Amino acid sequence: MTADELEALLPDTEKLPGEISERVVAMGPSAHAAITELLEHEAQSIRAAEDSHLGDRGTHAVTLAGELKVVEAIPALIEIVIASDSMWIIFNEAIHALKKLGPAVVEHVLTRWPTAGDGQRALGEVLGASGVQDERIFTVLVELLAREPELGAMALADYNDPRAIDLIRRELELIEYEPNAGPMGNSEIVELTAAMEELGGELTPSERRKLEAVRADAAAFRASMDLARRRRGEPARATAKPGRNDPCWCGSGKKYKKCHDPELPPDSGFW
Numbered sequence: 001m002t003a004d005e006l007e008a009l010l011p012d013t014e015k016l017p018g019e020i021s022e023r024v025v026a027m028g029p030s031a032h033a034a035i036t037e038l039l040e041h042e043a044q045s046i047r048a049a050e051d052s053h054l055g056d057r058g059t060h061a062v063t064l065a066g067e068l069k070v071v072e073a074i075p076a077l078i079e080i081v082i083a084s085d086s087m088w089i090i091f092n093e094a095i096h097a098l099k100k101l102g103p104a105v106v107e108h109v110l111t112r113w114p115t116a117g118d119g120q121r122a123l124g125e126v127l128g129a130s131g132v133q134d135e136r137i138f139t140v141l142v143e144l145l146a147r148e149p150e151l152g153a154m155a156l157a158d159y160n161d162p163r164a165i166d167l168i169r170r171e172l173e174l175i176e177y178e179p180n181a182g183p184m185g186n187s188e189i190v191e192l193t194a195a196m197e198e199l200g201g202e203l204t205p206s207e208r209r210k211l212e213a214v215r216a217d218a219a220a221f222r223a224s225m226d227l228a229r230r231r232r233g234e235p236a237r238a239t240a241k242p243g244r245n246d247p248c249w250c251g252s253g254k255k256y257k258k259c260h261d262p263e264l265p266p267d268s269g270f271w
Contacts, residue, residue: 001027003037010057016064024064035065036073042090043079050083059090066097074101074108081126082112082119091122098126106132113140120144121151128155142167149175150188157195165201168192177210182221186214 001009001024009020024031038054038061045053054061062080065073077094084091098105109123109130116123124144127137138161145152145164149171156164172192178185193203193211203211 001031001034003034003041006031006034006038006061007054007057010054010060012055012057014056016060021060021064021067025067028068031064031068032070032072035061035068035070036076039065039073039076039080043076043083046080046090047083056089059093062090062093062097066093066100069101069104071101071104074098074105075112077101078105078108078112078116078119078123081122082116086122095122095126099129103130103132106130106134106137110136110140121148124148124151124155125158128158133159133161138163145171150191153192153195157198160199162199162201165196165199168196168199169201169207172196172207172210177213179213180217182217186217189214 006024009024011017011020024035039058042054042058042061058080062077064070065077077098080090080094081098084094098109105126109127113120113123120140121144124141128141130137137159138156141152141155141159142164143152145156145167149168153164153168153171156168172189175188175192177189189210193207196203196207
């Protein structure tokens with residue numbers, strides 16, 4: 001299969017039909033070159049025009065790269081993450097694909113890291129989830145923690161090195177609780193405390209009080225919204241699936257991707 005043939009096969013629709021996915025996956029390694037070439041062109045298009053050339057077809061190719069673990073496509077997937085808007089579906093799908101590729105991504109990401117700019121925010125997540133214990137990874141994630149405490153803490157929790165507990169605790173001490181800040185106003189407190197607990201750390205009484213205050217604010221916000229809807233006589237409405245960085249629907253205060261995202265394994269402790 002050539003890249004042109006693959007592009008013609010993939011539909012420009014939101015969902016990839018199961019029969020097409022199964023057909024490409026069944027091809028195994030013989031589809032790798034076509035997927036890689038298609039993603040290389042897509043990465044170039046996004047970087048040059050700040051737009052996707054392939055639309056949903058590009059997202060489907062990214063999905064297939066993850067399903068088939070196309071190692072050759074790793075550089076293109078990294079470029080798609082760096083060049084894409086974080087609100088694009090292809091951005092999140094590329095992160096998923098890189099995480100599925102596991103240890104194979106590490107050297108590629110570390111090589112690209114110094115010049116990745118804002119892309120480091122997403123690539124830190126990829127490194128943390130790679131399953132590789134490497135001091136270079138720990139170092140860059142600690143640097144990310146200093147710049148982006150929330151993202152760095154989440155990545156360090158995935159990396160699973162207890163040395164990070166005290167580092168995260170120091171960052172948490174610098175974060176002031178903001179009363180009545182809305183459901184995501186104190187998200188850093190929620191995520192940093194969650195990361196510490198994931199790593200086996202115990203919250204101090206003051207840290208727990210800070211977290212409980214945030215949760216109480218979130219509960220009060222939800223209650224006020226429910227009351228407003230009832231007063232307006234609005235019927236219950238089904239809500240759309242939240243984005244991975246949106247507040248989880250369960251009210252925990254955590255981001256959806258770290259709480260009730262169905263892609264989390266059943267034994268993750270978040271269900």
